[in-house]
Amino acid sequence: MMSVTYFHFFNGLNKHYQLKETIDGSAAITFDVPYSKRLGDHTYSYYDEYGPSEYVDISVNVTDVTGLTYNSSARVSIVMNKYNLEFLQHPQIIKPSMTFTAQLKLSTYDSQPLTAEEQSGSVRLAVTQSKFSPWTWTWDNNESLAPRMMNDTPSFSSIYDIPVENIDLPVTADGVMSFQIHLSDSVATLNIEARFKDAVQGLQLYRSYSSPSSSYIQLHRDSEPQVGQPLYLTLESSFNLAEFHYLVMSRGRVVDAGTVHSSSFSLNTNHSWTPEACVMVYHTLPDGEIVNDALQVTFTQVLRNTVSLSWSQDHAKPADSVFLSVSVSEAGSLLGILVVDKAALDSSKDNGITEKTVLEEFMSYSREMTHTDYSSMKMGDPYSIFMTCGVTVLTDAMPNQEIDQFFPAFRADVYRNQLDSEAFQEPRKRKDFPETWIWLDANVSNSVSDSFQFTVPDSLTSWVAFAIVMSENLGLGISAPAELTVFRDFFVSLNLPAFLIRGELLLLEVNLFNYMDVDLEVMVVVAESWMFEFVSPDNGGFSLDNVRKASVLSNNITTLLFPIRATALGEIPISVKATSVYSSDWVYKTILVKPEGLEQSFTQTLFLEFQLNQKTLTRTMSFSFPPNVVPDSQRASISAVGDILGPSIDNLDSLVEMPYGCGEQNMIHFAPNIYVLQYMRSTKQSDEQTRNKAMSSMMEAYERELSYQRIDGSFSAFGDSDDSGSTWLSAFVLRCFLQAQDFISIDRMVMQRMAYWLLAHQNSDGSFNEPGRVIHTELQGGLDGPVSLTAYVLIALLEDAEYRSAYEGSISSAVSYLTSRLAQGISSNYSLSLVTYALSLANSTAAPSALTELLNRALIVDGVPTWRSPANVLYNSWQPSSSDIEISAYVLLAMHRLRLMDEGFTLMKWLSKQRNHQGGYGSTQDTVMALHALSIYATFSNAESIDLSITVNGASGAAATFNIDRYNYLLQQSQDLPIEAEEEVDIEVVAEGKGFALFQLSVFYNVMNLRTSLRRRDMHTNEAFDLYIDVMDNEEFSVNLYICFRLRENQGLRQTGMAILDVGLLSGFSLAQNGVQLDDIVRRVETPSGRVILYLDTVTTVERCSEISTIQEFKVTNIQDAVVMIYDYYETQRRTVRSYTSETRRDMSVCSLCGPDCGQCGVQDIWATDRTTSINQHPLLALSLTTALIILLSIYN
Structure with a gap:
């Protein structure tokens, strides 16, 4: 079945069609698009030169015979004429008395070559030069328009047009025609209307600037830009010009400069000009006036390095051996090869690296580095032309600057953007179905070609290979994709869900595909397993009927249905073998079966520390499962590590089991890596694997985080889709970026723009305000909200010495605000902890008193000071609340700043024991701050002296032994713990030796009797x-x-x-x-x-x-x-x-579930169906079933 939806942007039309028909490879669909009278009637102005596009968006959803749905979309342009006319290579503005040079391109809507008849015609240009333009008027004091440019005549009649000039351009073979127009001395607006048959296209340009001395120059390009070839240029001037200077900018660098004494000249191009260069010429008149012009030169982009891939064959079968050959341009190249499933590639939003995407990125980078903004050319004045090429002007001459009076917001926007198998042969079992087949890197050292041998996976799909090459002299190269199709004439396809819940009944669909030239009689066997049972369709009872026989017509598909019920937990095997006289196939896949109910976890940590002269430590740990625990869902694990940060280092990529799809939550993959790397640097550890893992994670998170930066430089939870940036989130990101710049490259401009935005939201009393949403509940803080936010921002600004110095005044103001609020009293423990740490970072004399106040409020539990957030009802959990964790972390950090480390060790041990089984805490902020604090205290742990063994004893004896010494103390050793009793877990932990270790018991289970929704x-x-x-x-x-x-x-x-x-x-x-x-x-x-x-x-x-x-x-x-x-x-x-x-x-029965596909539901003989054609049931099937079963059992054996 196919569903088609189309949406017409301009009319807001949204039509939906649903078709039910057989599609064999392709289908043609015809439907009418309502005509909009507005099509073709829209008049475009200078500021609307591209206009709203007329198009129809079409999305298609196709459901195949196996029940899988695929979707695709396309945008179809609506054309009102057979021909397109387009003006090319023209200046953005006009200059009086200069020669206007441009090109006009004639093409057909479908880009077909022009016919001989079309080439025999001509395009008529109607050229009108006017003495009036929006730029020739300004707003006077009475808020009315008045002339501001002199047009040689004082009367209103001066705005009348200069007589129309008609130019006929013979049509060329490629449709590109060049033309020139000599502009009058008084021109303010140039209108060009091009006509070819019924096609009409207009161009309107303005003189946006008038030189005080009527002095103008204009640069013309006389040759096409080509790397390594001279670029010929001509400079036209309205005055005697003896010499002028030129400057060429590309990728933010000056690549050429000099002085020229002739109006015609050439410049030598090279790769430093690519992909785009800005050529600027300028001259200073005796009175100091600067006249200039700039020209954008874009090169046809190619990567100098080349790499090619080819498969040894275009088609293959699963398990075939194939070769992938690669050729490079330079020996010694570093090569990377990626081979992925085409289906996965097509469904991905990011379709990988191609030469096109790389070249587009080069162009974007070039313009960003040059700060190129060609819209500045439309201003026309010398200052804006300098700005076009990203040049900063420091001069005592007069680079005049034109202010846009007609559209005053235009210039502000420009400025802000700158800142801003064959018969009866045993088939091979197919069980390898990866999405990514090959991911390797190699060094092509001694030659320019190499070949790699691989075994084809079991997926019946098309594999697409890509190669990336780097070499010292040629740089980057990217191959075109090379495709390998893996196919069988007859095969089995299984549609399986990702998971089932124990007790659920799945109607297993076995799809038989026959692309052979003969019809097949196929025997299908689903292998039995103790982990599931077959169910009879008529009464839901047990069944041994795991064998089916079906007729599969040539070039057709048949689906067999096997009801199964999952009876065990874990990965259950689904093994299906299909055998015929001509061909066979065997597929093996698994389904994850989960327990019923809600998953729960519990983690208990022991801080095993030997006292002086102590050689043995014994501790007991226990956990009792609740009465409503789901049977067989219980499992447990134990682990030990000799480092305070060990549990977190081992799980850096999964510290918190929560979604991270917003700007703050993404930082859980960024910030913790900073503190691990700082700790490794402080303790001089050389674990390259951990270091590389941390840096790689940081770089990926950094790139993702930049997508949440708004155009004004701030950050928010969802970027530009939010109404405003967030002060809190911007401060958090700034703090982390400042801390990370010692390890990875952070764009300084990103940080500076953040800081500027933050300071723009500081109030006169030194506090900071929040224009956006505070997504952190505790930071909302009621009356203490401004205090918390100000302290949070201050902490960020104090992270870096350079920022301390640059924003000293703002920092001092914020410190004064916090000091005064501290004197008045801060009721929230959370806010007070933030203020304490902020003041300690600022070396404020008020910091000790703030810490004293916080310690006086502490609740001492087992000798450990703890704090509670405001009383509210929270979910029953073994872990402290996230805000309580944060408070403790801020206290520890403040103690370190105030040199009270000894007083903080007890709290540090408590904090290290509150982590979950993944090494994190409840959410992002508590995990980040706690790991920051622990990383500082971990540097004093003296891990080099560790030498101990840990024995774990269960009810039936020793369950595990861990040995920790100076060589492996960073490695977290773990082992599953057998559940010996369904009611509880009891273990004894015995440690011998010296040093310390963290021992962790983690228990997982499911509970039932959840409250249903009422x-x-x-x-x-x-x-x-x-x-x-x-x-x-x-x-x-x-x-x-x-x-x-x-x-x-x-x-x-x-x-x-x-x-x-x-x-x-x-x-x-x-x-x-x-x-x-x-x-x-x-x-x-x-x-x-x-x-x-x-x-x-x-x-x-x-x-x-x-x-x-x-x-x-x-x-x-x-x-x-x-x-x-x-x-x-x-x-x-x-x-x-x-x-x-x-x-x-x-409560649905099997027959109700399968509906019309179970044509013989309730009959225990054969249960087969063909979704696309009727099946002629084999008349001897009932007689041959027993014989076939014996044959197939012998095949299995």
């Missing part, structure tokens, strides 16, 4: 949110969820910061296209496997609802509950969990 409010619950799910499941292939949520009053908050609505999907379902609508609350949607994640801007006490549309991709019945969770991103214990199900699909 539309009622329980006033006695301690949950943070109300959460309701209405399930609408009366459609055949879809389930719609209507989810409502609100913040409960028991939280003492009017609203949260950013929140996450994590919606688990029913097995076999996925999010429909456009299944969630973005609005002022739902800012972003992500779809990891089996889930839909909604980023909520905030959750308030006012109920809001969102609708989620899901579609059935795989046929599953006996459906288990799915889980929906809503939580505050920066305080994850502020959460509510609900479950829901589809009662219709939970």
